[in-house]
Amino acid sequence: MANKAIFKSYLGKLLPGTDTKNHEGAAAYALTAREALAQYAVTGTFNNTFYADGADQLDAVRKLALEVEPGFLGKVAIHAAEKGHMKDMPVALLAILSGLESDAFARAFPRVVKSGKMLRGFVQVMRSGATGRKSLGTRPKKMVQAWLERASTEQILRAMVGNDPSLGDVIKMVHPKPASEERRALYAWAIGKPHDHAALPDLVKALEAFRRDQTNPVPDVPFQMLTSLPLKREHWVEIARKGGWQMLRQNLNTLARNGVFAVEGFAEELAARLADPEQVRRAKVFPYQLMMAWKMVDPKVPAMVRDALQDAMQTAIGNVPAVPGHVVLCPDVSGSMSSPATGFRKGATSTVRCIDVAGLMTAALLERNPKARVLPFENHVVNVDLNRRDSVTTKADKLAAIGGGGTNCSAPLKKLADEKAKVDLVVFISDNQSWMDARPNGQASGMMVEWARIKARNPAAKLVCLDIQPYATSQAATPAEVLNIGGFSDAVFSAISTFASGKSGAESWVKTIEDTVL
Structure with missing residues (x-):
């Protein structure tokens, strides 16, 4: 008979060892540069989170951006804008990309900067010096000029809502060359310079007429231009x-x-x-x-x-997947999840907390998978009684009302393993900063140890770790049956669906970005 002390099972030495520490100082797995950048791209807002401030996030993104090739960086920027619906992150990635010797910047710019708000955001990042320069430079200036020339009158007017910089500031910076007298008059009007009123677009004339006399028809312009x-x-x-x-x-x-x-x-x-x-x-x-x-x-x-x-x-939530088999949903309800989902920002902190997002995404998945089991966790698994007939918002509120305690990502898995439960898919919704189950660095994490116990009884089981704040570490390594993804747009539901159905592997989150046409 084999010596059991030497020939240990999958539960022991064959598990991947941790190779870094998370923000709580506990052992964790470092994501690759591509994985980490992909997660920052759809979760990062450059505001202060529970464990890190905005400057830390920007520094991490800059370092990661230089570890990947420019083409992939451009694709990440596009993915963050088009799929993640982010605002600050895509233009920050563009700003970094503008300083690299590659045509990826020119290819990505029109896909990312589709609105005046994004245009002003890009100029703000470039002028701040946060990505290495304080001026636009020749290539970025030409791209901004091209955007202004392509923009419709309606887009120009929408871009005029907001400051620091204002659209007028942008126009003064890049000196666009108007292709018509109408556009020449529009630029002059936008920066408060003398202009030919007769040459202005009809919409601007209607706005000026309404400003003089409110008995005129209400112009179809951003309402912020009328509230005074x-x-x-x-x-x-x-x-x-x-x-x-x-x-x-x-x-x-x-x-x-x-x-x-x-x-x-x-x-x-x-x-x-x-x-x-x-x-x-x-x-x-x-x-x-x-x-x-x-x-x-x-x-x-x-x-x-x-x-x-x-x-x-x-x-x-219409594309939330219905997954066959035994599904387990594990929302993190620990103390750190009470922080704002998009971070702290003076005067503009979102009222939406990470725990609200976790509760909502759990409730949405439960809506399509009514037989799924819900195991909220903090120090331990928390018992919660959810009425399956309640609305998504009611179930989300009930989950979000739990809150508090430390983070123990292995707790739900330990409970399932102890019960010898049947498992096909487990979905974690967390910030992944587990510390209560910390093990020595170099050994497998507590989460992977418990997952191995589950896999011993459920060889086909799959694990999804959804990260809703960017920290570039995970409690789960990325073998074939583990998917580490980030974000809280509906794009993550598609990723979970294809992974659970076997149509994609653990690398699918990054591969989705790689498949972007630049």
Whole structure:
């Protein structure tokens, strides 16, 4: 008989040893440069998180960016903008890319900078010196000029909402060469210089006319350009009718304060727009944004409009996968998860906490997988009674109300292993900064030890570790049956679905980026 002291099973020496430490100082697995950059790209906001500040994140991103080839860096920037729906991270990656000898910058720029807000963000990053330079430079300047020349009048007007820098500052910096008298007049008007009024675009003429006399029709411009005027209820009704879906979602309380819902039939009209599945999909709204809009809406907003937000939520989570077999959902409800999901930022900290996101994503997955088991964890697994018939928002609120304690990522897996449970897929939603189950560096993490016990009974089982804040470490190594992904857009649901179905492997998160056409 073989000597059991020497020939240990998969549970022992064959498990991969940890090779770094997380932000709690506990042993962890370092992600590769590509994996880490991919996670920062869809979770990083350069604000202070529970364990790291914005400067730490930027420093980490700069270092990682120089470890990958420029082509991959450009693809990451595009993925962060188009799939992750991020704002700061894509333009920061572009700024870093602009300093490298590669045509990837010129190829990625139009895919990333599709709005005036992104354009101003790119210029702000470049001027800050945070990525190594304080001026635009020749190539970036030409790309900004090209954006201005391609932009429609409507895009130029939307870009004028916001400062530091303002669009006028950008125009003064890059000196675009107008291709027509209309565009020449528009640039001069935007920076407050003398211009030929007759040459202005019709939309700008309409705006100027309305500013002089509010009996004129309300122009179809960003409402922020009108709020300094003495607007009446009928003006606000027109503003709402002409506003985009995101504008409506973000300004329901403002509309209520200005009496629009007193207009007969308007609440029904607005509710129909908010609940329209096609408009929800085009808006690329995060599910958690809808949840918070629903929670923060004023009671003066009619119930049918509030209900429409919940209908929109169902659309926003429409691609949540239904996974066959035994599914286990493990939301992290420890103390660190009470921090804002997009980090602390003075004067603009989001009210959405990591635990809110974890609760929502768990509830969304449970909606499509009603037989799934939910094991919230902190120091240990926390018992929670969820009514499967409750709405997604109600279940998310119940999970988010737990909160507190240390982080022990191996706790749910230990419970499953001790029970000798049948397992096909386990999904963790966490910041992955486990420390209560810490083991000596170089040994397998507590999470991998317990996962090996589960795998011994469930050879086909798969593990997904969804990271909702960027720290570049994981408690799970990345063998074929473990997927480390990041973010909280609906893109992660697609990644989980393809991984669970066997259509992609552990490297799929990075491969999705690599497959981007640059």
